[in-house]
Amino acid sequence: MGPPPWAFISRKGLREVALWLLSDRPMNGAELIRAVEEVTWGFWRPSPGSVYPLLRQLEAEGLARRREDGRYELTEAGRRAAKLIPWARGPRLGGPRSVEEVVEELESWALYLADVAATEPERVAPHRERIRKIAEVLQKV
Structure with missing residues (x-):
């Protein structure tokens, strides 16, 4: 299950998709852009001008942290926020990992x-x- 098409309408949509994807594994901005493009089958490729400010915002809000390798991972607060996304509550792409x-x-x-x-x-x-x-x-x- 992936994000519904309407999730991409607003900046909030990118935020929800990023939280959802980061709940799977840590990613840097380029990996996140590629992951969004993959889960939308090429429908949406967010720009670096949208993704990097969002990652900094998630970090400032305490929802994500930047690791030494440059990848962002969710904090516990970020994981809780990701679980609150209504469309993200179903099965994940690739099946469960834990x-x-x-x-x-x-x-x-x-x-x-x-x-x-x-x-x-x-x-x-x-x-x-x-x-x-x-x-x-x-x-x-």
């Missing part, structure tokens, strides 16, 4: 299934036994 991300993704999918079961039970009914077996496996963890 146990914490797996648990977050499982929680998201469980909430999704509960919503579908409440509103369209006929869609979930054929899969109830398999869902029950998955729940049993998770109970053993």
